[in-house]
Amino acid sequence: MKLSFNQIAVSFTQINKTHLQFAMMVLTLVMLVLGAGAPEEVGGSGR
Amino acid sequence: MILLTAIATGLLAGWGYARWTGAAWQSPVFRVTWLVALGFLPQLLAFYLPSTRRLLTNEAASLCLIASQILLLVFAALNMRNPGMPLLAFGLACNLAVILANGGFMPLSTATASRLVSPTVLDRLVVGERVSSASKDVLLQESRIRLPWLADRFLPPQDFPYRFAFSLGDVFIALGTFWILAHGKYSDSFI
Numbered sequence: 001m002k003l004s005f006n007q008i009a010v011s012f013t014q015i016n017k018t019h020l021q022f023a024m025m026v027l028t029l030v031m032l033v034l035g036a037g038a039p040e041e042v043g044g045s046g047r
Numbered sequence: 048m049i050l051l052t053a054i055a056t057g058l059l060a061g062w063g064y065a066r067w068t069g070a071a072w073q074s075p076v077f078r079v080t081w082l083v084a085l086g087f088l089p090q091l092l093a094f095y096l097p098s099t100r101r102l103l104t105n106e107a108a109s110l111c112l113i114a115s116q117i118l119l120l121v122f123a124a125l126n127m128r129n130p131g132m133p134l135l136a137f138g139l140a141c142n143l144a145v146i147l148a149n150g151g152f153m154p155l156s157t158a159t160a161s162r163l164v165s166p167t168v169l170d171r172l173v174v175g176e177r178v179s180s181a182s183k184d185v186l187l188q189e190s191r192i193r194l195p196w197l198a199d200r201f202l203p204p205q206d207f208p209y210r211f212a213f214s215l216g217d218v219f220i221a222l223g224t225f226w227i228l229a230h231g232k233y234s235d236s237f238i
Contacts, residue, residue, distance in 0.1 A: 021074060022074050024080065025074045025075060025076075025077070026054065026058075028077055028080045028083050028084075029054055029224060029227070029228070030051065030054065031083045031084060031086075031087035032083050032087075032119060032122065032123075032135070032224075033050045033051065033053065033054060033220060033221075033224050034050065034051075034087065034090070034095075035083075035086055035087045035090050035115055035116065035119045036116065036119050036123075036135065036138065036139040036142065036216075036220050037050040037138075037142065037213075037216070037217045037220045037221075038142050038146070038153040038183040038184065038199065038214060038216070038217065039049055039050065039199065039211050039212060039213040039214070039217050040153070040155050040163065040178060040182060040183075040184045040199050040211060040212040040213075041049060041209075041210075041211040042163055042164055042210040042211060
């Protein structure tokens with residue numbers, strides 16, 4: 001039983017770490033793309 | 048905002064292909080990610096945060112843009128092994144080149160601006176001035192733009208609901224971003 005709890009705890013830790021890494025990767029790409037690009041956006045219908 | 052769709056579609060393509068093939072999609076891994084945060088910070092202050100951008104002169108904003116893009120180009124160079132990063136770096140270099148050639152901002156021709164905004168809004172814009180304090184673009188006559196083929200000169204089709212002008216560099220940046228995410232990490236069998 002104790003082993004099962006440990007396994008669950010370990011798997012949650014891994015999931016959180018994976019999610020965190022994914023979020024950091026997306027954040028890195030968002031900053032990179034926003035910083036690198038220079039489109040002029042009006043939004044909506046524009047005119 | 049429009050460049051962020053490249054991230055969304057790249058993620059969807061990567062996940063979708065992985066699910067289709069039964070493989071596990073893995074996030075791409077970057078080196079020196081702190082350099083992106085450091086590189087983006089000047090632009091955050093100069094263009095994105097209203098409370099700080101109004102404090103900066105045009106010259107300061109221009110310096111922020113150039114310094115930021117140089118740092119981001121260094122990051123791209125250090126991560127050139129990631130599939131898609133050469134495309135993204137090329138797009139960034141194109142944007143940086145045209146920005147440097149035109150006084151520190153991305154040029155937008157009056158002809159392109161007239162197709163982008165209403166005549167009322169166009170009348171309020173001044174040739175030689177930035178489009179707005181939140182914009183990286185400066186309004187110029189077509190004949191005065193250096194490297195005009197790299198400027199913000201392309202527009203989506205007239206029926207497209209979202210209006211924006213983009214450069215050739217932006218296209219390469221979007222393609223590179225899509226490729227980075229669609230490929231993922233070390234998935235040799237993909238694409």
